[in-house]
Amino acid sequence: MSSLSIQIPGLNLRNPVMPASGCFGFGKEFSQLYDLSLLGAIMVKATTPEPRFGNPTPRVAETPGGMLNAIGLQNPGLEKVFIEELPWLEQFDVPIIANIAGSTEDDYVAVAEQLSQAPNVKALELNISCPNVKTGGIAFGTDPDLAKALTKKVKNVSEVPVYVKLSPNVSDIVKIARAVEEGGADGLTMINTLLGMRIDLTTGQPILANKTGGLSGPSIKPVAIRMIYEVSQQVSIPIIGMGGIQSAEDVVEFFLAGASAAAVGTQNFIDPFVCPKIIEELPEILQRLGADHISELTGRSWKKNERLAYHRP
Amino acid sequence: MIKQENCRVVSNTQIGDNIFELVLSGELTANMSEPGQFVHVKVSNGFDPLLRRPISIAAIEKENSTFTIIYRRQGRGTALLAEKSAGEEVDILGPLGNGFPVMEAAQGQTAILIGGGVGVPPMYELAKQLAQNGVSVISVIGFQTESAVFYEKELARFGEVYVATVDGSYGRKGFVTDILAGFDFQADIVFACGPTPMLRAIDTGNFAPKTYLSLEERMGCGIGACFACVCHTKEDPHGYTYKKVCSDGPVFKAGEVVI
Ligand SMILES: Cc1cc2nc3c(=O)[nH]c(=O)nc-3n(C[C@H](O)[C@H](O)[C@H](O)COP(=O)(O)OP(=O)(O)OC[C@H]3O[C@@H](n4cnc5c(N)ncnc54)[C@H](O)[C@@H]3O)c2cc1C
Ligand SMILES: Cc1cc2nc3c(=O)[nH]c(=O)nc-3n(C[C@H](O)[C@H](O)[C@H](O)COP(=O)(O)O)c2cc1C
Ligand code: FES
Numbered sequence: 001m002s003s004l005s006i007q008i009p010g011l012n013l014r015n016p017v018m019p020a021s022g023c024f025g026f027g028k029e030f031s032q033l034y035d036l037s038l039l040g041a042i043m044v045k046a047t048t049p050e051p052r053f054g055n056p057t058p059r060v061a062e063t064p065g066g067m068l069n070a071i072g073l074q075n076p077g078l079e080k081v082f083i084e085e086l087p088w089l090e091q092f093d094v095p096i097i098a099n100i101a102g103s104t105e106d107d108y109v110a111v112a113e114q115l116s117q118a119p120n121v122k123a124l125e126l127n128i129s130c131p132n133v134k135t136g137g138i139a140f141g142t143d144p145d146l147a148k149a150l151t152k153k154v155k156n157v158s159e160v161p162v163y164v165k166l167s168p169n170v171s172d173i174v175k176i177a178r179a180v181e182e183g184g185a186d187g188l189t190m191i192n193t194l195l196g197m198r199i200d201l202t203t204g205q206p207i208l209a210n211k212t213g214g215l216s217g218p219s220i221k222p223v224a225i226r227m228i229y230e231v232s233q234q235v236s237i238p239i240i241g242m243g244g245i246q247s248a249e250d251v252v253e254f255f256l257a258g259a260s261a262a263a264v265g266t267q268n269f270i271d272p273f274v275c276p277k278i279i280e281e282l283p284e285i286l287q288r289l290g291a292d293h294i295s296e297l298t299g300r301s302w303k304k305n306e307r308l309a310y311h312r313p
Numbered sequence: 314m315i316k317q318e319n320c321r322v323v324s325n326t327q328i329g330d331n332i333f334e335l336v337l338s339g340e341l342t343a344n345m346s347e348p349g350q351f352v353h354v355k356v357s358n359g360f361d362p363l364l365r366r367p368i369s370i371a372a373i374e375k376e377n378s379t380f381t382i383i384y385r386r387q388g389r390g391t392a393l394l395a396e397k398s399a400g401e402e403v404d405i406l407g408p409l410g411n412g413f414p415v416m417e418a419a420q421g422q423t424a425i426l427i428g429g430g431v432g433v434p435p436m437y438e439l440a441k442q443l444a445q446n447g448v449s450v451i452s453v454i455g456f457q458t459e460s461a462v463f464y465e466k467e468l469a470r471f472g473e474v475y476v477a478t479v480d481g482s483y484g485r486k487g488f489v490t491d492i493l494a495g496f497d498f499q500a501d502i503v504f505a506c507g508p509t510p511m512l513r514a515i516d517t518g519n520f521a522p523k524t525y526l527s528l529e530e531r532m533g534c535g536i537g538a539c540f541a542c543v544c545h546t547k548e549d550p551h552g553y554t555y556k557k558v559c560s561d562g563p564v565f566k567a568g569e570v571v572i
Contacts, residue, residue, distance in 0.1 A: 025538040029560065033315060033536075045540075051553040053545070058531040060541045064361035069533065074540045074555070218360050269534040270355065270363060272406065273317060 003286055003293050004279070006040075008238040008260050009186035010123040010161035011095055013040040015279050016294060017251065020242045020265035021046060021099035021125060021165075022071065026085040027092070030272060036092040038276050043189075043263055044085070046101040046127050049110050051077035056209035061198045066220060066244075067266060068196050068213035073101050073130055078111050086118040095122035097163070100154075101130060109153050116159040123160050126151065126185075129167030129192035130214075141167040141192075144179035151183030161186035163240065166231075168223055169195050177231040188231065189240040189263065191224045217266040218244040225257045232258025232299055246274065248281035252289070255297035315409060315536065316341040319402040323379055325395070330460035331386040332431075333395050334371075341407060342378045345370055348438035349412030349506070349527050349564045352382065353535040355404035356393040365406060366390045367532050367559070369506070371434035372441070383434035383463070409535050410563050413439050413504050413525055420447035422501035426468075427489050427515060428454045429507025433464050435527060439504055440471040451475070451500065453492050455507070459483035490514045509572060516567045524567035530558040537561075545571040 004015035018041040019030070026044050027036055036042065054074030061068045075081065081098075089096055098115040102108045108126065115121055128141035128150065140146045147164070155162050164180040166173060168191040177188055193214025198207045206212070224243025232239055241259030244266070245251060251262040267274045282294065291297055320339030328334045353365040372381035386395045397403060413435070418424045424443050428436040433454050440450045450472035456462045459482035468474045475492045476484030485492055489511060499522075505515045506527035518524050533539035537560030546554045547568050556562060556570050 023534075023539060025540075029534070029536045029538040053553050053555060054540060054543070057541075057543070059543075060364070060531050060533050060539075062362050062364055065363060066360075067363055067533070069539070069541065071540045074543065077553075217363050266363070269539060270365060271317070272315075272534070272536065 003283055003291075006261055006295055008240075011041060011097075011261075013095065013261065015040040015282070016261035017275055017279050017282070018043055018097070018240075018261065018263050019268055019275055020263035021097075021127065023265040023268045026081070027089055030268070031092070033272050034276050036089075037094050038279060039094050040261065040279075041095045041097055041122070042089070043097045043099055043125055044081075044089075045075050046073045046099045046130065047075050047078055047081045047111055047115060048073060048101050049078050049107050051075065051080070058207060058209055059213075061207040061213065063196070063198060063215070063219065066215050066217035068198060068208060068215055069193070070208045070210035070213035072210065078114055082114055082118060086115070086120060090120050096120045097123045097125050099125045099127050099165070101127040105150055105153055108150060109157055112154045112162070113157040116157070121160060123186070124154070124158055124162045125189050126154055126162055126164045127192070129165050129169075138167055138169065141176065142170050144175050147176055148179040148183035151180045151185050155184040163187040163189050165192055166190040166227075167192050168220075168227060168243075173227050174230055174234045177235050181235045181237055185237060187238045187240065188235065189242065190231065191220070191227055191243045194220055194223065216244070218246055220244050221250065225253060228254060228257040228259050229301060233302055245278075248278045248285050251278055251282065252285055252297060255294060256299075256301040258299040258302070260295065260298050314344045315407065316344060317404070317406045320405045322397050322399050322401045322403060324399055325397050328383070329463040330458075332383065332461065332463050333386060334381060334383050335394065335397070335403075336379055336381050337403060337405065338377070338379045339405060340378060341405065342373060342375060342380050345373045345375075345380060345408045347412030348415065348442055349435045350408040350410050351535075351563065352405050352407030353409055353532075354382075354394065355406075356390045362390045364533065365535060366394070367409075367535055369435040369527070370408060371437050373438055383431065385431045406535065410559055411561070413527070413564050415439065415442045415446065417523060417525070418443055418446070418448040418502045421449075423449045423451065423498075424502045424504060425493070425500040425520065426450060426452045427493070427503060427505040427507065427511070428452070429489060429511045430456060430461070432505070432507030432511075432527065435506050436504070437464060437467055440468055444471040453477070453489045455479070455489040455511070456483075493520050513572050516572055518567045525564055526567055526572070527564045528558050528562050528570070528572065532559055535559045547571055
């Protein structure tokens with residue numbers, strides 16, 4: 001398994017595969033299905049200072065190859081996450097990446113300061129890209145200056161490395177990526193969902209109660225690949241890639257684009273065993289690629305060295 | 314225990330206007346117990362549709378490891394399901410959720426089972442288990458029109474059945490609640506599954522001292538991890554307390570959640 005281990009700031013992972021935030025709760029449900037210690041890491045649900053109920057239902061709608069969600073950052077709030085959810089996860093030998101959200105800078109700072117002190121939280125994921133809340137969230141993710149200032153503030157209080165989660169809903173993602181790198185980000189996670197809408201023909205109204213929602217699933221994979229390809233060439237911090245990953249081949253594609261680790265979101269709903277399956281299948285694919293170690297693949301689509309020889313099975 | 318399994322289609326039969334009865338065989342039948350639990354069905358092998366479809370378990374046959382689901386061909390997902398034929402496999406995740414509390418009805422008591430449209434299917438397994446426990450079962454089922462009526466005969470094996478159709482083409486004209494209003498006795502317990510307006514009328518608790526309802530909500534994961542299917546609780550209708558239809562429900566006690 002050592003061909004899969006990776007080291008990125010704060011994270012010494014046995015493998016580079018982890019569930020994406022919001023698609024795995026705080027792990028309890030999936031722990032009934034398999035041993036969470038198999039995972040490289042877990043990105044837990046976004047946490048805000050106060051509990052949030054989130055948006056009215058319907059909160060999900062479908063489209064070929066994807067789904068729209070407008071959960072609205074429902075979570076039990078900082079205190080409960082710190083006192084109950086994170087300690088519960090300590091029974092597993094797996095690092096936690098805490099996803100932090102809020103409406104104001106102070107919100108983010110408060111959550112970051114406390115969650116970064118939890119023993120099993122090895123990194124923070126600063127969610128400045130949620131499209132489903134009215135204030136904060138994506139506002140920070142679409143303005144390079146705001147994003148940079150927020151990253152700095154959070155870095156100042158955090159005990160662990162900070163990864164910033166980027167939104168694809170921008171015209172120039174490289175600009176935002178550079179800004180948060182300048183703000184002191186230790187890494188990037190990308191991409192969050194793409195803003196979308198579906199309308200019900202029978203009612204003539206949007207299907208989602210929130211009207212708009214975030215598109216995820218295989219249909220967004222090419223967007224994620226392109227953005228990681230662009231950003232990874234312009235920053236020197238590592239990227240945890242996500243957006244439509246369904247298979248070990250997809251994980252390899254993200255690495256080739258420039259990612260150093262990979263997260264699986266929506267596919268956990270369709271196949272709850274997808275993460276362990278991918279982890280099991282990766283070594284064989286590496287072998288087919290003639291790679292000794294998965295980290296050799298990072299950025300190989302643009303790095304100026306010899307091409308990989310992929311041997312089809 | 315939740316399992317994922319490719320279950321084999323034993324039969325997939327049209328039993329009413331756009332209503333299909335799908336019998337599947339698989340080891341996960343052994344984990345099914347409570348009527349009112351559901352399975353999450355992957356209807357396509359590809360990306361369209363992407364998500365699974367929640368469908369109630371209608372009958373459990375542990376002896377031969379088969380179970381039945383009954384669904385209405387409605388959109389793309391259920392249309393694809395209707396095309397499956399015997400021998401094919403269907404990817405099933407389940408059993409999921411908490412079903413009807415059968416033990417709440419004691420031997421010798423009377424239970425009214427209320428089903429509206431595709432809310433009827435879980436009532437079959439429920440009626441079977443209640444009857445086995447010596448509970449008298451009365452089924453009250455409602456449909457749009459005569460051609461949509463199904464499972465009247467099957468439910469009649471376990472007790473009296475009353476049917477209502479909205480257009481009056483079969484049974485009594487009107488809704489299940491019209492039939493209930495005409496009963497001159499009090500049941501000990503009511504179990505219901507069906508469209509939201511029907512559930513709201515029954516949620517009042519007017520028809521028996523104990524009432525249990527099965528809810529529907531659009532779902533993502535079906536196992537409690539994505540927060541797609543939450544509802545408010547009656548105690549705290551505007552606050553942060555919530556129940557997940559998929560994993561806390563789909564069956565709730567009347568008055569527990571905001572419908
Ligand atoms: C716990 C539970 C048990 C159910 N049991 C049955 C049953 O026994 N028989 C039956 O015919 N139907 C049942 N339903 C409803 C069934 O899930 C929907 O009819 C089905 O998902 C429609 O899929 P579609 O692709 O054909 O329709 P579309 O309208 O194309 O579906 C689009 C999306 O909306 C969702 N959706 C549409 N209608 C519903 C609904 N009523 N409830 C939840 N999600 C919906 C679909 O899952 C899908 O994600 C149940 C629903 C729930 C929540
Ligand atoms: C239901 C749902 C809830 C999500 N909640 C969060 C969240 O709380 N915080 C966050 O940063 N991203 C959240 N996301 C985004 C995912 O983490 C991920 O970035 C996105 O879905 C793309 O990956 P995928 O295509 O593999 O799902 C959510 C996605 C979904 C589908
Ligand atoms: S459907 Fe995911 S929590 Fe209920």
